[in-house]
Amino acid sequence: MQNHKTKEGLFARLDHMFTDREFFMRANGQVRFLTISGKLQKRVAIGVSAIIGLWLMITLAMTVNQLTVTSERMALAEKEAAVNSSESRVAEYKNSIDGVAKDLIQRQEAIEQITQQFIGEETGAEAESLIESENKLSENTKKISAAFPEAAELARLEARQIAFAHRLTSAAMKRTARAEAAIRGFGLNPEKLAALSNEAVGGPYIPFFADGEKELHPTLERLNNALLRMDQLERTLLTIPSAMPADITMMSSGYGYRRDPFTGGGAMHSGIDFKGPHGQPILSAAGGTISHAGWKSGYGKTVEITHGNGLMTRYAHLSKIHVTTGQKVKQGLQVGAMGSTGRSTGTHLHFEVRLNGTAVNPRPFLEANTDVLKVQAVARQRTNAPKKRTEKSGSSRG
Numbered sequence: 001m002q003n004h005k006t007k008e009g010l011f012a013r014l015d016h017m018f019t020d021r022e023f024f025m026r027a028n029g030q031v032r033f034l035t036i037s038g039k040l041q042k043r044v045a046i047g048v049s050a051i052i053g054l055w056l057m058i059t060l061a062m063t064v065n066q067l068t069v070t071s072e073r074m075a076l077a078e079k080e081a082a083v084n085s086s087e088s089r090v091a092e093y094k095n096s097i098d099g100v101a102k103d104l105i106q107r108q109e110a111i112e113q114i115t116q117q118f119i120g121e122e123t124g125a126e127a128e129s130l131i132e133s134e135n136k137l138s139e140n141t142k143k144i145s146a147a148f149p150e151a152a153e154l155a156r157l158e159a160r161q162i163a164f165a166h167r168l169t170s171a172a173m174k175r176t177a178r179a180e181a182a183i184r185g186f187g188l189n190p191e192k193l194a195a196l197s198n199e200a201v202g203g204p205y206i207p208f209f210a211d212g213e214k215e216l217h218p219t220l221e222r223l224n225n226a227l228l229r230m231d232q233l234e235r236t237l238l239t240i241p242s243a244m245p246a247d248i249t250m251m252s253s254g255y256g257y258r259r260d261p262f263t264g265g266g267a268m269h270s271g272i273d274f275k276g277p278h279g280q281p282i283l284s285a286a287g288g289t290i291s292h293a294g295w296k297s298g299y300g301k302t303v304e305i306t307h308g309n310g311l312m313t314r315y316a317h318l319s320k321i322h323v324t325t326g327q328k329v330k331q332g333l334q335v336g337a338m339g340s341t342g343r344s345t346g347t348h349l350h351f352e353v354r355l356n357g358t359a360v361n362p363r364p365f366l367e368a369n370t371d372v373l374k375v376q377a378v379a380r381q382r383t384n385a386p387k388k389r390t391e392k393s394g395s396s397r398g
Contacts, residue, residue: 076225080218104157110220111161111168114227165223172226178375179233185372186240187364188355193236196309234379239307241285241365242376243331245315245351246338248274252348255361261345270359271314271352272366278319278347280338285313285351285365290327290335299350300342303335314352317344 141159145152183190216224253273260267284305291312292304299316303323306312319339323329340347353362368376 076218076222080222104154104161107161107217107220108157110216111165111223114168114220114224162219165219169223169226172223172230175378176226176230176233179230179237179379182237182372182375183233183240185368186242187360188240190233190236193239193309193311194232235383236309237376237379238383239286239288239309239311240376241307241311241313241353241362242368242373243283243285244366245285245313246274246276246280246282246349248276248349250275255359255363262343271316271350272362274349274351276338276347276349278337278339280349281334282315282318282336282338282349284329284331284333284335285353286311287330288313288328290323290325290329293321293323293325293327293335296342298343300344301336301339302342305329305335310356312354312357314350314354316350316352317342317348319347 141155144155148155180190183193215221251272252275253269255269255272258267258269259265282303286305286307288305288307290303291306292302294302296302296316299314301316301318301321303315303318303321304312305315315336317338317340318336319341320337321335322337323333323335329335338347338349344350351362353360353365
């Protein structure tokens with residue numbers, strides 16, 4: 001009974017807050033009344049509250065995610081410091097020189113494989129030459145060498161490996177930061193795009209070490225995480241369409257509101273129109289997979305390229321199509337020829353960029369500054385670099 005009265009009192013207070021309100025305006029000697037009903041006021045208040053609530057939830061989720069990532073990084077750094085401490089390493093050297101030597105060999109192999117996969121031979125060699133030129137031994141190396149003169153060379157090798165891994169980690173983090181800035185330069189959110197690239201991964205579990213129980217050294221784990229992040233962001237950067245779709249000098253219609261060329265009424269234009277001669281080559285703005293090559297209502301002969309991470313480009317009103325559905329294409333490949341098919345008033349290219357199915361303005365992609373394009377070019381060079389063959393001589397290419 002008490003709860004029922006409380007609810008009635010609450011509704012009564014709300015009704016009192018959102019009563020019908022009248023406003024009057026005087027113009028040219030006339031008075032006009034404007035009535036805002038209590039029901040409309042309630043709807044507006046509920047809508048505003050819902051928007052604020054949603055914004056708070058999103059902000060809270062982002063904050064929690066950032067704190068989680070920071071916590072994981074701090075925990076790994078503490079674990080690395082404990083493993084690399086002089087007391088810990090001295091104890092391991094006391095137990096077994098042979099065991100330490102085996103660990104160092106395995107660690108060296110891990111470093112070489114990680115470096116070859118993500119950085120490339122040239123960058124790795126440059127970093128290694130810098131490490132080799134540093135003759136100053138760490139405090140751990142001095143302590144171990146003093147306690148076990150026979151293990152001095154192993155201690156020096158271990159110090160070099162750890163220093164080498166640290167330098168590679170730093171280099172990877174710098175490249176990651178540049179890739180993030182470049183993605184933002186296109187007006188996109190690097191975190192959202194990178195998250196989409198993690199939705200389709202898998203494969204059998206194959207332990208890195210033969211015994212299947214040994215864990216990767218924390219120093220190498222940090223390096224591997226930094227390189228994975230760099231690789232993820234740079235590959236994400238390469239999915240962004242940044243090349244001009246044709247040798248074009250004139251834009252005939254921009255993105256957004258315009259008057260429809262047939263009806264004259266207001267309409268939303270979801271791309272950019274470029275005017276040019278009939279048959280002019282149309283080029284892919286980025287590498288990807290042809291997801292549509294054929295007729296599309298209103299667009300005429302159309303090519304659509306899926307680039308990954310939710311990005312897709314559309315090339316419409318073509319006179320000819322030079323690709324087929326499912327075909328892999330690189331940036332700059334001719335996919336068709338300019339025409340005037342479909343709902344078109346003259347020869348031109350209609351170019352669209354879509355993110356997760358929603359049309360976005362293509363201009364920031366095509367007008368990226370030189371620094372952004374340089375970062376993209378470096379990422380393309382790394383990902384396209386041929387892998388060093390590790391097989392012995394006598395193996396053949398397929």
